[in-house]
Amino acid sequence: MSEDGPALLMVDDRASTFTRYAARALAGRLVLLRFAELRRDLSDDHLRHTAHLPAFWVREGVPLEEEARRYTAWAEAALPVPPSRFCNPSEPRQAVAQRFAALAGLPHLTEQQVTWARDKAAMKDLFRELGLRTASYARVGAAADVERFAAVHGWPLVLKPVDSFACVDTFRLTGPSSLSGIDFGSRDWMVEEHLGGTEWEVCGLVHDGEVLDAWPSAMPCRPLDIVDGAMNANISVGTDEAPPVDLRALLQTVATGMRLDHGYLHMEFFLVDGRLHAGEIGVRLAGCEITANHGHAYGFDVFGATLDVYRGRRPSLRYGERRCAGDLLLPLPGSGTVRRITPREELLRIPGVVDAVLKVAVGDAVAARRASHNASGYVHVTGTSIGEVEQCMRSVLDAFTIDVVPAAAQRTGAATNGEPTQ
Known part of the structure; x- marks a missing residue:
């Protein structure tokens, strides 16, 4: 991949390995597209490491058409090579990002393609049209809809928003009692059979x-x-x-x-x-x-x-x-302040570990959430087989310790008995 050629406009709504790579490899050919309402998701450290790149901020509350026109004028006036290509690595930004690219005259996903990519029920409709087998599924708007589906397909079931990602607000339902507390009015939901x-x-x-x-x-x-x-x-x-x-x-x-x-x-x-x-x-x-x-x-x-x-x-x-190579996300067991965490150097000494990244440090305030990307860091592990890599990962988990003091304990001075939360 050479540094010449077309410039790329890329959505930047969170720090990632891909963004860091692109920032190094495409200096002079990369422009970042950021959304002002997501400023809190971009750390000061990430902003410092990408400060050498031009970035266009889409203002909050302003019509996207106006922002696209402002971007086009800015790119033509301020950039030596205005982007002619577009990349959106963000799942939750698909709809707004692709619409912005369309308004800016850049390659983009159509509205229909975004629907297939984001609406999981429409996605599965397409899969079936293409001759692919899927789990049975249905859109639902109330607990009664789920129970009717269960009467045909049985329990357990999987309930999710049609536009969820990373298992956010996705649940395994084992019976009618699992539906307690679900706010069906807050999102568009679907249910599907649980596959073995x-x-x-x-x-x-x-x-x-x-x-x-x-x-x-x-x-x-x-x-x-x-x-x-x-x-x-x-x-x-x-x-x-x-x-x-x-x-x-x-x-x-x-x-x-x-x-x-x-x-x-x-x-x-x-x-x-x-x-x-x-x-x-x-x-x-x-x-x-x-x-x-x-x-x-x-x-x-x-x-x-x-x-x-x-x-x-x-x-x-x-x-x-x-070979086989995997990423193991390191636990982030709760919200509060990090009091202790295994140093990166110790993780790198474990056989099979080829890289380690800690996203938090002692003294950092952290907030855990129920999502598949919830983590305090990660390691990369290589091996000759799936089993060898998995065994090394379990060795890493045995060696890794993170101690998070909950905010409530900090306020009250409650003792933690020195036990790490893992």
Whole structure:
């Protein structure tokens, strides 16, 4: 991936490995698009590390048409090379970001494509039109709707907002009592049958309508178990342990059905008694550090290849050593102030760990939430098999300690007996 060529306008609503990579690789060819109402999500540290890049702030409460016109005038007057390409790595910003790109005359997802990518019921409608098997599902607006669905499909069920991500406000329902406290008036909801079998993920790059390759990931624990405390990890499988499915053909079916020209795809699917059930798909980079896992597992510059497709170029996927590589998200057990955390240097000494990043430090105020990306940091682990990587991850969890003093305990001076919260 070279530094010349078209400039890229990229949505920046949170610090990420991809953003940091792009900031280094595309200096002079990268412009950041930020939304003023999300300023609180951008740390001062992130703003310092991207201060060398031009950034356009979309003002809060101003019509998007006006902001797009202001952006176009600004880009033509202030930038040596105005962006001609667009990238949105943010799932929750899809609708507003793609509409802004359209108003600014940049490549973008259409309103229909955004609906397929964000509305999970419409997404599954499309999957079925394309001949893919899915879990049974229905839109619901009240507890009675869920109970009627359960009368046909049984319990347990999965309830989620149609536009949720990272398992936010997603619940496993074991019976009518699980519906207590759900505010059906706050969101558009859907319910679906709970599938057994094995849950997998797959990512791929699309250029000129063609899926160039597909990279599977194993999931030691399911996302719904993760938000309830299970190990939070993904393992890219560059070995022959990959699932017995033509994953490139699967992604091509969806990309063609969604009429996608280019981009990064991240899809979840289930194998139940050897039969594939399509789960959900995102038309953006995968969450957590899944994308980086693929670079470690296949020995290539995955972020550079991703930038290439968003800049309209066909990347050269030249792989090196094949192995398994995963990201393990380190626990963030509660909200309060960090009193103690295992140093990065200790984590790097654990066999199999190739990188470690701590997002919090002693003295930091932290806020945990029920989401699959809730974490105090992460490590990257490599190995010759899924099992070897998972074993190393469990060794990391055994060695890792974080002690968070709850705000209530701080106010009252309550003792914690020196026990870490893990």
